[in-house]
Amino acid sequence: MAESLFSRLGTRRALLVGCLLLPILLAGCSSSVTLQPHYFWDSLFHPSPAIINGLGLTIGISVVAQIIGVILGIFAAMGKMAKRRLFRWLAGFYVWIFRGTPLLVQLTFFVFGLSAAGIFKWPGIVIGPIDILPEILAGTIIMGVNEGAYMAEIVRAGIMAVDPGQTEAAKSLGMTYGLTMRRIVLPQAARVIIPPLGNEFNNMLKTTSLLVAVSVFELYNTFSTAAGRTYASFEFLAACALWYLLLTTIWGFFQAWVERRLARGTAGSADYNGYSLRARLWGLRNNSGNQGGR
């Protein structure tokens, strides 16, 4: 029976259904504890403003931190490949520190550690209509800086995958290093960088839950606070997990779509009709011809 269920629904969807049914089953079975399933259902289908806010924070922080991470990663990768030993050393040091220590320690150290020592206290900032609390600013930046250390290796692999002839051609046209990187190398490296970047962002979405340590009320903190207040840990944390699952699942579909688009143009693939990387990346195809696969 389980087999037929799995085969009909597909593993992933079967698991999802399982997750949804589990609390109800358990609520029915258990006798010693009383669960309050409405906490579970309400936070899924009638999320409170606090949950919506937490969801927004999780997405917003993830996106901004990932952008910071990509930018820092590009610079760190270029630093690691630089001719000057100083740049190589600086980039290496950065990656070494932020990959070598736990993110949780980094968060708490740079927020509580620094302020306790009187070295630095994070300010709150206002961008237009949005008032950004100090802990949110700190959390976003620290997560971004941490992410940059991981992105550095990914970007470096991407840059190294670009034919050295491209750099030579750009140089021979009188292009400087910066221009060569920006106009010639990085656009081509993007194709190698984007698939692992998708995985990094998936990770980022979940890892923001560590921001509970610096009391940012993102998704996890919102739920764990509610769980603590009501003692309905099971209901709230299960719902919390499902929210994360929803985010990463949506992202997963988006990632798969982007990667299909990228894969279409790989050298030697039969269905490639000469669309540029840019066209493929951003979906600028102007025909509806066969594309293989879906």
Added chain:
Amino acid sequence: MTTLNISNDLLGAIGGVPRPETDVVVDARDVNKFFGRLHVLKDVSIQVKRQETVVIIGPSGSGKTTFIRCINHLEKIQGGRIFVNGHLIGYRETPAGRGLPIVGGLPIVKRLSVVGRRRKGAEGVTKLVEDREKNVAAQRQEIGMVFQRFNLFPHMTAIENIIEAPIHVRGTSKDEAMVMGRALLERVGLVAKENVYPNQLSGGQQQRIAIARALAMKPALMLFDEPTSALDPEMIGEVLEVMKELAREGMTMIVVSHEMGFAREVANRVVMMDEGVVVEEGTPDQVFSVPSQERTKTFLSKIL
């Protein structure tokens, strides 16, 4: 069939009259180059005058490709000097004995040791340091280069490949660059391929776009690094045709090539290199018909 345009004044200037061989465009003096311990260029000295076409021949591993890569400083040299239009390429002289030169606030550690050896107290002795990247880039603007493997930018269309450097390096306006780009496409006979990406073009077409891309910077000198070696035989002709036309128009060119027919027809001079040394140098007739060196004879007998 390629269509080629030559401006009328150029035709007038060329029309049968021998080219004015006046000033020297390339002046390479005693160039020495090492890859690790391997001595790949040994005191190579070559001069190329304005509007001259010099073809460098020689067996593989003879250093001919390395040599022309040194001319636009894609390779560093460990000894000698290369001047293009009177400018020292890739390096600048600093008075010796003044400590490390300061560039951009940071001392440059690398130094040329072979040239201008530092002598204590010697007056007027200079040493060479590698020039700033920005200055080298500026020098390269005047030197066009065409590669064996084309190296077109795959994420840009033909016309985008051509106008990229004029716009972003020279600061030409997009409209102006487009006009020039189309004229260049016409010149290499590929107007129809304006909006086509490189991987949809044949090797010969790609190489012609690469030539147009280099010409878009209006260089004073063109370097060709075995431009037809990666091409299918039936495509070699169209690329050589463009190059011949360019030579006839009076472009100063250095061509590393195995195309002896091209060398015979177009070259003012042929330089034979072997094992990092210039073995022989002369007009195509001299080198091909009555080579003076045994090494040249052996090489020619193998490839002709």
